[in-house]
Amino acid sequence: MTINKELTKGSMALLVLSVLAEEEMYGYQMIGEINRRSNNVFRMKEGTLYPILHAMVAEGLLESYDAKSETGRDRKYYRITATGSLQLKVRREEWQVFTGAVNRVIGEGM
Amino acid sequence: MAAYDRNSVQDFEFNRELRRLTRALTASIRDKKQKSEVAREYEDHIYDAMQNYMLGGMTEEDAFSAACEDLGDIDEIAVMLGDIHNQDKIPADVRRENILRWSIIGVVSVTLYGLLLWAWDIFVLQMTILIVGIILAVNLIILSLAYHKRRRAMKSIRKYAKENGYQIQANRTVYTSILYAADKPSVILENDTQYIKVRFLATLHKNRVLHFLGRNVYTTATQSGMLAMPTPLGVGFHSAAWMRFMPMKTRLVEISEEIPIDAVTLPTLERRHDPRDKEVHEVLIFNPAPMRAFYREGTTEVELLGGEQKDGVWLHDIISFGTMLRKLKGDF
Numbered sequence: 273m274t275i276n277k278e279l280t281k282g283s284m285a286l287l288v289l290s291v292l293a294e295e296e297m298y299g300y301q302m303i304g305e306i307n308r309r310s311n312n313v314f315r316m317k318e319g320t321l322y323p324i325l326h327a328m329v330a331e332g333l334l335e336s337y338d339a340k341s342e343t344g345r346d347r348k349y350y351r352i353t354a355t356g357s358l359q360l361k362v363r364r365e366e367w368q369v370f371t372g373a374v375n376r377v378i379g380e381g382m
Numbered sequence: 383m384a385a386y387d388r389n390s391v392q393d394f395e396f397n398r399e400l401r402r403l404t405r406a407l408t409a410s411i412r413d414k415k416q417k418s419e420v421a422r423e424y425e426d427h428i429y430d431a432m433q434n435y436m437l438g439g440m441t442e443e444d445a446f447s448a449a450c451e452d453l454g455d456i457d458e459i460a461v462m463l464g465d466i467h468n469q470d471k472i473p474a475d476v477r478r479e480n481i482l483r484w485s486i487i488g489v490v491s492v493t494l495y496g497l498l499l500w501a502w503d504i505f506v507l508q509m510t511i512l513i514v515g516i517i518l519a520v521n522l523i524i525l526s527l528a529y530h531k532r533r534r535a536m537k538s539i540r541k542y543a544k545e546n547g548y549q550i551q552a553n554r555t556v557y558t559s560i561l562y563a564a565d566k567p568s569v570i571l572e573n574d575t576q577y578i579k580v581r582f583l584a585t586l587h588k589n590r591v592l593h594f595l596g597r598n599v600y601t602t603a604t605q606s607g608m609l610a611m612p613t614p615l616g617v618g619f620h621s622a623a624w625m626r627f628m629p630m631k632t633r634l635v636e637i638s639e640e641i642p643i644d645a646v647t648l649p650t651l652e653r654r655h656d657p658r659d660k661e662v663h664e665v666l667i668f669n670p671a672p673m674r675a676f677y678r679e680g681t682t683e684v685e686l687l688g689g690e691q692k693d694g695v696w697l698h699d700i701i702s703f704g705t706m707l708r709k710l711k712g713d714f
Contacts, residue, residue, distance in 0.1 A: 298426070299426075299427055300430040319427075319454045320454055320462065322427075323459065345429070
């Protein structure tokens, strides 16, 4: 089942912050991890991840740095900042409230 | 245009196609350096994706096409990248403030010059004008020197960080000025822990920290860094009293901060002399401890925690501090 593009778009920042909270990653690795964890439900258009990452760096939620990957190639890695961690906490709470509310609404009609 | 459409008329030549793709992706980015950095990131992505496909048995050409297909709409991505990377680095309110500052200097200079011509033979007026002119000139020179000194310091800091494997960004290295701007820094001992305790006033505009006000210095927090500027002879546009004339609505808050000094794990990068108490305070670009700060408004005191830990070292910056301040004040 593929998910509506707009739904995925709105939650991308939360997904990115969540995976980076556990490990510093480069873009392609992040896509793989999000796909793996979501059982390929979030099959995003991969090229759109980078503008999102760059915007999050500009907002101070992430930091980037260059380092060699396991294959020896130079990669641009991303890691979460303190502000990003704070933001993740807030967004997780928002998400819980939001999904809880949606579930309650759609549950009433079922 | 949807997905990337490689030139199918010519034989497949990987490097040429890759260049063509990254040119299309980064077409909207104006800054050359950013353009090449972003292009490199997409190149890496394509290499990785192709490697995966080729491990599954695809040819180089098919793997490239599949990797491009996965990227999505190239035009849409190019627009998104342009929106992010072409933003003005100086926030609008800071830009307005700069315009005002230089307008005041311009108007005062022209007025002084006019008065000087008009009253050349009136000795007292002439001397007054000359003294005010000299004060302004000295301020401008000192501002300029402070700015260049800071630029040199930042250069050496970046070099140090590079040599020692620390990752910093230009807009994340503004913490150096805090101690310099702080009012009456003092060392205190509490629960066997020594702190440098600093207090300073900050002006906020839309809950963003604009300035930290000290008695003899002020600092200006901008996205590109913080300038520490001495204001000798008591002349400065950024004193608390002057802030009321700023075109934006600002307000003063008092922030206190405690910096443990017994946990220094990094060499001191710079020493600054505090002219007020004749002591030399170590100013660290990498603060070795998590920042605890208290923001007080009325009777309410809010604790701020900042920074992040890497390899046992706490790094933090005033940008995240300001962001947290905004967050806590609900302007996010």
